[in-house]
Amino acid sequence: MRRLIKHGNIIDDTWQPLDPDCSVPEHGQICSLEQWQDLADKEGSAVQLEPGQEPTPLFDALEKIDLLVINFPVFTDGRGFSYARDAREHGYQGELRASGHFIRDQLTYLQRCGFDAFQMADDSDLNAALTSLRDFTEHYQAAIDQPLPLFRRRS
Amino acid sequence: MYVYDQHDQKIIDERVAQFRDQTTRFLAGEITDGEFLPLRLQNGLYLQRLAPMLRIAVPYGLMNSSQLRKLADISRTYDKGYVHISTRQNVQLNWPLLEEVPDILAELSTVQMHAIQTSGNCIRNTTTDQFAGVASDELEDPRPYCEIIRQWSTLHPEFAFLPRKFKIAVCGSTQDRAAIHYHDIGIELVADDDGEIGLKILVGGGLGRTPAIGSVICEWLDKKHLLTYLEAVLRVYNQHGRRDNKYKARIKILVRAMGIDAFREAVEQQWTALKDGPSTLTEEEIIRARSFFRDPSYLALDSTLAMFDLEQDCTRDPIFANWITRNTQDHRLPGYRIVTLSLKATGFAPGDITAEQLELLAELSDLYSFGEIRSTHQQNMVLGDVQVSALYALWQRLQVAGLATPNIGYLTDIICCPGGDYCSLANAKSLPIAEAIQTRFDDLDYVYDLGPLELNISGCMNACGHHHVGQIGILGVDKKGQEFYQICLGGNQAKDASIGKILGPSFKQKDVPEVIDRILSTYVTLREEDESFLDTYRRVGIHPFKERAYAQAY
Structure with missing residues (x-):
């Protein structure tokens, strides 16, 4: 079972990974966007977005989604940062998971954009990665983790 | 100038600690070269041809005397005793050791400086008019807005991995000295019909491989919406800018592909959610x-x-009088002048300044200009608030230090990137070209007779030397392993912006000064009365220059 960081703890993944060839994913399995769009019952569903797939098609059913995975095939493609923020700003409350080839030095930024779970391609040292989540304790700009910019909080 | 409180200091200190950890892990082999690349670039660190280069941020070109002293100190301890002023008003160290960069950053943080986002595919240092706050043609001081943008963009979590770099400039005066038309976003403070000052926003300008003049996306924006509007533009760009080809990844390409109206619509749609x-x-x-x-x-x-006193000094000392004419400007208040210190003495790389000169400048700024110094995108330094009665004493000190070359705005005040002597991106050397031109045109009377003239040199298509916007632009190109130079004419970075047009086939290095000479003599022959080089070029077109430049083989 794959491990990941969620809410600052290392846990086992309880979701079944995405299978792009499967026509009807089971309950508890992560769907591609196409599979998810074909689901008759979206309650408790899990969906994975790739770069180039904006979260807009999910907006009408965000409250039914339990897990939104945003995949990073390469860590330098930053589209997923905006997708995450967009989904949270449209009211998504479920687990928002980054998966793929992002690196631990991006964790604070990912967390700020609304991710609360991190499934790293290299999960050999998740404890070390946890320390990177605490790189910054103060921020200038508003984001999901701190909706007020510093200028509204300065004292 | 802006002063950090405990919050600002904490953010900078945490960034230093983060980069120290990243460097340690890189040196221990725990981070690959590919992973370290954007991490170090976002801290201004390039691995160059001969040594690393560290680019230190100078937000909107403003520094105080203790920062200057610290830079002098750092350049002696960690480098070779000199620094370089870049065309984004930043300061570059050419020879630091990678292992020592975290220590340099820690030293910088003690004087409220850093190297955050001076490179990489993120929002870069915001630039502005070097005469902000003292210019006589200013509507409103742009620096408070630059500082607001600096804070918002610093370590912005959403926009650290953009398709490509992103540059913002702000201008608050009638004459645009910040080149806002050539930025990814250009902002101009403008009054509406009722006289209320707001923001005019341009988008999609830029230099590089495909130079473009920015398009107006918003004619007038209430200042309170500045950050939400920027956020909307950046979000559209981050999601839709091209990532398949780095030469087509700047926002200018996206704006051109979508068309300004469709792009505006996409931004407005994002903005509805963020506004208010x-x-x-x-x-x-x-x-x-x-x-x-x-x-x-x-x-x-x-x-x-x-x-009256100034005129007496000028009559007594014509060399001083000439410096006053060439290197000082009207201040908005009576009895003060703005002084530009030329870093363009022949024989020195344009924009380079030694540790001793930095310390002298710190001392002179304390004595004569409220302890503040500005760097300019033309790679010079400015003392903005000098009393007229102190000019003679100041000039004497500058003369001795080699900082009084009377050429500001003239042919030999060349904008030039470090080029192939330092930079690993360069196709050709640029510094020897600058020196050869300065040496050839050493007759100041001739240089003055040519009038204000910008000559800009870049060592490659990345255009750090802004060659497209020089009235004469020189670009180093590589032809089968040999260095050649392409010349373009008619560029202009002011409000009536234009991009230079290529004269024709490129020239060998040794022929460049002769070609420049021919271009200039063509201008002298064709100009009408006091007509500037740019106006003559615009009137007669490129052909007379071309004909003369290629008249015979070299």
Whole structure:
């Protein structure tokens, strides 16, 4: 079972990974966007977005989604940062998971954009990665983790 | 100028600690070269041809004397005793050791400086008019807005991995000295019909491989919406900018592909969700930002008396008089002048300044200019608030230090990137070209007779030397392993912006000064009365210049 960081703890993944060839994913399995769009019952569903797939098609059913995975095939493609923020700003409350080839030095930024779970391609040292989540304790700009910019909080 | 409180300091200190850890892990082999690349670039660190280069941020080109002393100190301890002023008003160290960069950053943080986002595919240092706050043609001081943008963009979590770099400039005066038309976003402070000052926003300008002049995306925006609007533009760009080809990844390509109207529509759609949200600027925040740029304790001076003394000094010393004419400008207050210190003496790389010169400048700024110094995108330094009565004493000190070359705005005040001597991106050397031109045109009377003229040199298509916007631009190109130079004419970075047009086939290095000579003599022959080079070029077109430049083989 794959491990990941969620809410600052290392846990086992309880979701079944995405299978792009499967026509009807089971309950508890992560769907591609196409599979998810074909689901008759979206309650408790899990969906994975790739770069180039904006979260807009999910907006009408965000409250039914339990897990939104945003995949990073390469860590330098930053589209997923905006997708995450967009989904949270449209009211998504479920687990928002980054998966793929992002690196631990991006964790604070990912967390700020609304991710609360991190499934790293290299999960050999998740404890070390946890320390990177605490790189910054103060921020200038508003984001999901701190909706007020510093200028509204300065004292 | 802006002064950090405990919050600002904490952010900078945490960044230093983060980069120290990243460097340690890289040196221990725990981070690959590919992973370390964007991490170090976002801290201004390039691995160059001969040694690393560290680019230190100078937000909107403003520094105080203790920062200058610290830079001098750092350049001696960690480098070779000199630094370089870049065309984004930043300061570059050419020879630091990678292992020591975290220590350099820690030293910088003690004087409220850093190297955050001076490179990489993120929002870069915001630039502005080097005469902000003292210019006589200013509508409103742009620096408070630059500082607001600096804070918003610093370590912005959403926009650290953009398709490509992103540059913002702000201008608050009639004459545009910040080149806002050539930025990814250009902002101009403008008054509406009722006289209320707001923001005009341009998008999609830029230099590089495909130079483009920015398009107006918003004619007038209430200042309070500054950050939410920027956020909307950046979000559209981050999601839709091309990532398949780095030469087509800048926002200018996206704006061109979508068309400005469709792009505006996409931005407006994003903006509806962000507008009036928590990032909307409060009146208190604008007042707070402005409070750091209030007038220093100016004296009410008798300008008639001061001017009388100045004229006497000028009559007595024609060399001083010439420097006053060439290197100083009107200040918005009587009895003060703006002084530009030329870093363009022949024989020295344009924009280079030694540790001793930095320390002298720190001392002179304390004595004569409220302890503040500005760097310019033309790679010079400015003392913005010098009393007319102190000019002679200041000039004498500058003369001795080699900082009084009277060529500001003239042919030999060349903008030039470090080029192939330092930079691993360069196709060709640029510094020897600058020196050869300065040496050839050493007759100041001829240089003055040519009038104001910008000659800009870049060593490659990345255009750090802004060659497209020089009235004469020189670009180094590689032809089968040999260095050649392409020349373009008619570029202009002011409000009537234009991009230079290529003269024709490129030239060998040794022929460049002769070609420049021919171009200039063509201008002298064709100009009408006091017509500038640019006006003559615009009137007669490129052909007479071309004909003369290629008249015979070299």
